[in-house]
Amino acid sequence: MTSNIEQLKQSLKQVNAKYAGIKNVPPTERKAFGVKLNREKQKILDALDQALTAQTSAEVEPIDLTAPAAPNQPLPQLRRGTKHPLTTEIDRVVDIYSRMGFQIVESRQLDDEFHMFDSLNFPPGHPARDGYDTFRTSEGFIPPAHTSTMQHRVLKGHRSDLENGGQIAVVMPGRVFRNEDVDATHEHTFYQCEGVFVSAGANLGQMLGLLRQFFETYYGQKLNIRTQPGYFPFTEPSLEFLIEKPATLGATGWLEMLGCGMIHPNVLKMAGINPDKYRGFAWGGGIDRLVMLKYGLSDVRYFESAKLDFLKEF
Ligand code: DAH
Numbered sequence: 001m002t003s004n005i006e007q008l009k010q011s012l013k014q015v016n017a018k019y020a021g022i023k024n025v026p027p028t029e030r031k032a033f034g035v036k037l038n039r040e041k042q043k044i045l046d047a048l049d050q051a052l053t054a055q056t057s058a059e060v061e062p063i064d065l066t067a068p069a070a071p072n073q074p075l076p077q078l079r080r081g082t083k084h085p086l087t088t089e090i091d092r093v094v095d096i097y098s099r100m101g102f103q104i105v106e107s108r109q110l111d112d113e114f115h116m117f118d119s120l121n122f123p124p125g126h127p128a129r130d131g132y133d134t135f136r137t138s139e140g141f142i143p144p145a146h147t148s149t150m151q152h153r154v155l156k157g158h159r160s161d162l163e164n165g166g167q168i169a170v171v172m173p174g175r176v177f178r179n180e181d182v183d184a185t186h187e188h189t190f191y192q193c194e195g196v197f198v199s200a201g202a203n204l205g206q207m208l209g210l211l212r213q214f215f216e217t218y219y220g221q222k223l224n225i226r227t228q229p230g231y232f233p234f235t236e237p238s239l240e241f242l243i244e245k246p247a248t249l250g251a252t253g254w255l256e257m258l259g260c261g262m263i264h265p266n267v268l269k270m271a272g273i274n275p276d277k278y279r280g281f282a283w284g285g286g287i288d289r290l291v292m293l294k295y296g297l298s299d300v301r302y303f304e305s306a307k308l309d310f311l312k313e314f
Contacts, residue, residue, distance in 0.1 A: 008048040015041045085314040089291045090173050093193055096217045097171040107147040107174025116142045119152035120234040121266045128233055133179040143177040147194035148284055155271035162278055167199035184299040191287035198280030207281040215243055235261025258285025
């Protein structure tokens, strides 16, 4: 079969070569010469086509539909993928907070002006709104620029827990979006984790203890922590929370991990919670940064790059 195909291919080459001879044929005979060659070539092509079809069908192993099933045959070897490093780390973050007693609510990927700003005590037209480089859809929706967009919903939804003598303890991980100039430390799409805790006696000391415990559990070692004054319309006072980079991770200096503070009375009020009776603290920070420090990564763009070399490391 194969040698027949080879012969036909050879003949095809010879016919093609004959076309060049047309310049030696007297002009009046050229037409007939061409027609004859074309016919000859078509014959070879048809034969070649038939031979190739026959060969392909002969190579396909027929399936015997009446054969009994063979359950003990080995399964085909499938190539296994791995979880994206951020997915793995979000699972770890969520696991730590769950063990501390927090409920987990995933943050939305499309929200609105009210949850992004108004419910968080950003006055209309306040310049702090511009600090969030927010995307907007033509219908006026907002892909959230921070997970704080979830605060109002969660506070309102869990208000009855307070009235029943309990507390609100919820953590909200999710994907956020900002109209950033992308570079090694800025991405347009990244992940944050938000937390709220409300009770009759919540205070900053509890918050710092909780955050220390979270970071020490995540990095598996004792850490030095520090706060410095910050500004967020939805907390009063507002703080920035820093950790000293662990030497074991080959890093030095202080790194700002999140923003936090006591929830502003207006935010509680808007969610129907009486700020004279209950107090709360909230915090929110980037997950990408958390993971970058853990693995010593210097470029945030790797996470969204779909580079297999990078992803296979995890
Ligand atoms: N949402 C803020 C940001 O993305 C971070 C933040 C600050 C969250 C203070 C909070 C908070 O919950 O209390 O910059």
